[in-house]
Amino acid sequence: MNTGKTVFAQLMEFAPHREFQKCVAQYAGDYKVKEFSCWDQFLSMTFAQLAYRESLRETVAVLASSGRQLYHMGIRSKPCLNTLANANKTRDWRIFQDFALILIRRELGVVQGASLDPELNFKEAVYALDSTTIDLCLSLFAWARFRRRKGAVKMHTLLDVRSSMPCVVYISDGKLHDVHMLDLLELEAGAIYIMDRGYFDFKRLYRFNAALAVFVTRAKCNLDFKCRASHPVAENSGVLSDMTIELQGVKSSVFYPQPLRRVRFKDAETKRIFVFLTNNFTLPAKSIAFLYKCRWSVEVFFRWVKQNLRVKSFFGTSPNAVKTQLWIALAVYALVVSMRRQLGLKQSPGLLLQILGVHLFEKIPLQELLTENQKEFAEDDICNQLRLFN
Numbered sequence: 001m002n003t004g005k006t007v008f009a010q011l012m013e014f015a016p017h018r019e020f021q022k023c024v025a026q027y028a029g030d031y032k033v034k035e036f037s038c039w040d041q042f043l044s045m046t047f048a049q050l051a052y053r054e055s056l057r058e059t060v061a062v063l064a065s066s067g068r069q070l071y072h073m074g075i076r077s078k079p080c081l082n083t084l085a086n087a088n089k090t091r092d093w094r095i096f097q098d099f100a101l102i103l104i105r106r107e108l109g110v111v112q113g114a115s116l117d118p119e120l121n122f123k124e125a126v127y128a129l130d131s132t133t134i135d136l137c138l139s140l141f142a143w144a145r146f147r148r149r150k151g152a153v154k155m156h157t158l159l160d161v162r163s164s165m166p167c168v169v170y171i172s173d174g175k176l177h178d179v180h181m182l183d184l185l186e187l188e189a190g191a192i193y194i195m196d197r198g199y200f201d202f203k204r205l206y207r208f209n210a211a212l213a214v215f216v217t218r219a220k221c222n223l224d225f226k227c228r229a230s231h232p233v234a235e236n237s238g239v240l241s242d243m244t245i246e247l248q249g250v251k252s253s254v255f256y257p258q259p260l261r262r263v264r265f266k267d268a269e270t271k272r273i274f275v276f277l278t279n280n281f282t283l284p285a286k287s288i289a290f291l292y293k294c295r296w297s298v299e300v301f302f303r304w305v306k307q308n309l310r311v312k313s314f315f316g317t318s319p320n321a322v323k324t325q326l327w328i329a330l331a332v333y334a335l336v337v338s339m340r341r342q343l344g345l346k347q348s349p350g351l352l353l354q355i356l357g358v359h360l361f362e363k364i365p366l367q368e369l370l371t372e373n374q375k376e377f378a379e380d381d382i383c384n385q386l387r388l389f390n
Helices: 009-013 015-028 040-051 058-063 081-090 096-110 178-184 285-293 296-308 319-342 349-358 365-373 381-387
Strands: 126-136 145-147 150-160 163-171 192-193 212-220 227-230 239-249 259-264 273-280
Touching: 009 040, 009 319, 009 349, 009 365, 015 040, 015 096, 040 058, 040 081, 040 096, 040 239, 040 319, 040 349, 040 365, 058 081, 081 319, 096 163, 096 319, 126 178, 126 296, 150 296, 150 319, 163 319, 192 285, 239 285, 259 285, 273 285, 296 319, 319 349, 349 365
Parallel strands: 126 192, 192 212
Antiparallel strands: 126 150, 145 150, 150 163, 212 273, 227 239, 239 259, 259 273
């Protein structure tokens, strides 16, 4: 690799510029633009993510003070505060959404078929569905009313458990209930979807049967059902019972007329008892419990994004600016994961972000930089404890 390039420019080589220009052309992002292009906007906002800038003014000031380094970073036009703010406000956020999804799908194609657990060989795709709330100031983001005195947006995410990459991301206001996300999903035949009790709706869950997909969720304590068959369970497996049930509720029996599987499981570490519902009758009961445990990966992903990317303080107050910043943050995450894979690095993405943020303007080969500086930074606690990115 050319040692004359800055660390930032070397990282941007993992972003396919031609694919980005296709996204720009689709939404006419550079229509009548003479100087500050969509690519310059993407690089400026990516720099803000990597350099941990907290405001648009701070980002522009740092870039303006970089002098000739700005050109070597790939930014052809020096950004002004009003120019960058107007670009975030007016240029279609779907440009950055489509580009982030291109980067994400590239990584999903690489890890396809990877094993979740050496003891449990799942050939099917496994997804975890959940949402996270990002608080906003209601006086500045009046369009994002969540409660009486609180503003927020929700990031609904369908995460591929094997790769820890988000397959589907939908950004809404804080009022949208999680269960409505099931109406927007295009279900994949044979795939396994893991959800918590926020998605407990029998009318919507019945769609999984028609799509030949599998769901695993937690049962509510007031579930009205009748046991049709009880299946034997292995000793010392943690499984307390494994039953085929039929719903007896007035509405639930109409919304979900087919049998369900009910598994009671006691966790050996926490001593808590969990009750799971699924439409799969072939997997072992212990595998059902293991699958639901994998749902924690989406929670870890949300915590990682909030701790390592700029998604708490926003550079604009319009819906377009907020969505633009969130999608560019996800694109940065995908870029770092792609760099980690292609360079054969073992560090977590959080650690790599720390190293990159310190050396963005330096002209050091990435492989050399990330190998020599790995001992100077502490591993990310979440990634290290839960081994999400191993």
